[in-house]
Amino acid sequence: MTWAESELAQADLGDKRRNKRLIKIVEDLVEQPNESVTQASRDNAAMQGMYEFWANRRIKVSEIIEAHTAATIERIQKYDRILVIQDKTELDLGQRKRRKRKKKSHCGERKSAMVR
Secondary structure (H helix, E strand, O other), rough: OOOOHHHHOOOOOOEEEHHHHHHHHHHHHHHHOOOHHHHHHOOOOHHHHHHHHHOOOOOOOOHHHHHHHHHHHHHOOOOOOOOOOOOOOOOOOOOOEEEEEEEOOOOOEEEEEEEE
């Protein structure tokens, strides 16, 4: 059983085919988490299936979240203490001006930009 299968075993999207599609989508995205949907998809059919899945009005995000929540609760119940660590770091580089400065390196002088 894959991680996605066990994590989403309790998902009920109203049709077994939708449940299977959800698991395939998650497996594809987990394999390449830093890639776009088009790059993470196994092939064009999988990519099209992904887009159609998310466009389907019968798919309720709350059902997916409930399955994930239930799996998380089941998983953590075997521990006495659980650490919930959250990083709320935010970077806003939108309104910043660039200042050019020269750096010296062992290879000579080079130019770079410093954001302030």
